[in-house]
Structure formats: structure tokens, C-alpha cells
Amino acid sequence: MYSSPSLRYDSSHQEFSMRESDEDNLGISLEAERSYLKPTPGFGSSGQKMGFCNPFHEDRKMSQEGREFAPSSVTFEWLRQAESASLYGESEDYTRPVLHPVRSWGPREVVREQQPFSVIHEFDSWRKSPELAEAVAAIKALTAVIKRSEASTMMGLEVELKTASDALKASDESSISLSAGCDLFMRYVTRTSAIEYEDIEAGKARLIERGERFGEISQKARRTIAELGKDFIADGSTILTHGYSRVVLALLKMAAAEGKDFNVICTEGRPDNTGAEMAKELVPAGIPVTLILDSGVAYMMETVDMVLVGADGVVESGGIINMLGTYQTALVAYSLKKPVYVAAESYKFARLYPLDQRDMSPAPRHVDFLVPIPQTVNVENSARDYTPPQYLTLLFTDLGILTPSAVSDELIQLYL
Secondary structure, three states, X not given: OEEOOOEEEEOOOOEEEEOOOOOOOOOOOOOOOOOOOOOOOOOOOOOOOOOOOOOOOOOOHHHHHHHXXXXXXXXXXXXXXXXXXXXXXOOOOOOOOOEEEOOOOOOOOOOOOOOOOOHHHHHHHHHOOOOOOHHHHHHXXXXXXXXXXXXXXXXXXXXXXXXXHHHHHHHOOOOHHHHHHHHHHHHHHOXXXXXXXXXXXXXXXXXXXXXXXXXXXXXXXXXXXXXHHHHHOOOOEEEEEOOOOHHHHHHHHHHHHOOOOEEEEEEOOOOOOHHHHHHHHXXXXXXXXXXXXXXXXXXXXXXXXXXXXXXXXXXXXXXXXXXXXXXXXXXXXXXXXXXXXXXXXXXXXXXXXOOOOOOOOOOEOOOOOOOOOOOOOOOOOEOEEEEOHHHOOEEEEOOEEEOHHHHHHHHHHHHO
């Protein structure tokens, strides 16, 4: 055991601890957190002098500095540097420990450096909410851009918003709903001419008000759709779903809460098991659920009364872009004359007009196979597909119940 008025080393536990120095009466108390260190050859094994300088044998200025940081922990970096100085006689001043604040007391307030604002970080923080759709998280993030803007003109503010919107869309180019949500927000918020408000603060206040209103409308869309769609669910019916959709989940839960008796068949949703997650969340609502393989859709379709799916995007033709497998599910349902209903919020309406499956930006995703795959085998697994409008029956939206042919008219109104 080696000890000094200020530094104590317990070789049995390989532990360093700093205590208040009776000799210097510094008025501080430093205690290193318990650290299990690897013993250094030649130090601390037989009580010989340790290779560390006493950090408290310094002038009284240290007392004031210690009060600012106390209590604190001595870092491994300082211990390493102090040992190096003792061994090799380095000229640097290693007598001052590197101190890190743990807590403070008294009237003094610890000031932390504020991180610079980033629209991507703001978006990620909102997206962590399980109840918040990706497009709504983007709307919240863009509203925060307006609030934090230091632009001196309305034109400058619009440029900032456009830059932030482009950054969000570039962060996930495969997300149709994210892109559509950003575009609709920009169109809704910046409808006013840049010269309408001479006072920049008045203009910002109006844009913030519009942004928050748009966010509120978007958040309420899910309940509006559930209210409209639940009437299409009949007692004793069997509903097939594909993939995970918050709005479909809300619709089914609302119907069950009103006492309707129905069964749900969920596809597995490989490779990320979105259908299994959907089934898991339906069980607490008291809804009977059957989970099937994605390849079992045609096998089960004869027992189904209707198909209900969500959408990542609704395009100008009235068709939808959704999780891979939606197209084949709609084809099978159409061939057996089963209705296919789509539940989608209006902020997912996108100004796109795909002609076929290859007329979309690629959205590949990783797939793990249970057997080794030779390197010469080409694996293709897109995250989504396009379902043409002729295979869809109706769309449940917060704008109302629409036929696929009416979608283009609504899109024109949204982007006017």
C-alpha cells in the first residue's frame, strides 16, 4: 500500500483514490471512480514510489479551479501522462489533473456548450416517436427550421427552408412519404409571396403558424381515416393485410373497439418481419390474428372477404407504392374478385407517375438467407413495388373516400 496526504494506492484492489488534502486544505474533494487497472510493471507491487505526480502540491490558484469542477474523476489519460513524465522526464507540465465535472452544487450553474442546430438531427429525434409517421416528423423538423432561422428577409427564409427540405429528402431517397411530406409542407407554408410581409418577424410568425397547423392536420389524419374506413368492416369478415401500417392498425383497432367481430390474416413481411409486428400489435386489441408466409397469399385468398393495406406513396395515376408483395396480393385479390382497400394519409400523395416496376428509383434492402448463397448468384430484393390503379377498389384518406381515378384531381388541388 502506497499513500500520501492526497494520493492513495491500494494494490490489493488496484484502485486509486483522491481525498481532501489535510496539508493544503484545498477545500475540494476528488475521488476517482472505482477503476480496475492493469498493474504497470515496476510500480505499486512492493510499495516503491509510484510514477505519478501529486496533483495537489501546487499554488493556491488550484483551490479556486478545484471548486469549479469538484467533485470530479481523474481520467486514465492524466494517469498515463503522469506516469510517462516520471519515467522519461518529459518537460510538459503533468502536475495538473484532467478533471471532468460529475455534479455541481450551490448557486453556480454548469453551462454546457449548445450543439449547432441540424435539421437531420431534429428529424431523427422526432422520428423516434413510435406514433409519429416519417412525413410528420419531417414536417416538425422543417417547422423548427423556421423557428431557429436568422434570415433577415422572407426570400432568405424560403431559401433556408428549401435547403433543409432537400437535405431531408436526400437523407432517405427511397422514402416516397418523406419526399411527398416535404414537398407538401413547402407548398402549404410558402404559398404567400415573399414580398407580402415587409416585417420579417411577422412573416416568420405566419409561417410558423402554418407549419404547426399543417403538422396538427397531418397528425389527426390517422383518426379521420379510421373513422371513415371502419364502416367497411362487417361482422364475421376476414381481412388480409400486408406489411405494417399505422393507419391500418388504427382503423382495425377502432373497429374492434366498437364491438365488431372480425378476423385478420397477416403476411409475414420478409425480410424485416413487418407483418409479424403487425400481428403482435393487433393481439392486445382482442382481434383474432393468423400469420402466414408471404408465399401463402393465393392459398388463403379464397377465405378472405377484403384486402386492406397501407401505402408509402399514392401517385398521380391513382396507384400506390408500398411494401414489396402488395402488387401480387392485389393481383390475386383482383382475380378472385375480392375488394382491395388502401388507407393512406394525404401527405403521402406524391407527384409521381410510374409506368411500370422499373420506373421507380431503386430501393434495395439486405436479405439474410438460411443457406449459403454462391457469389455468382445475383440477389434482387426491392423494398417496394408499384400497384396500378385498376387493381384497387377504394382509397380511405383524410380528404375522404376516393376512387383511384379521383386521386389525380386531389393531387392538383394539393399542389396548387
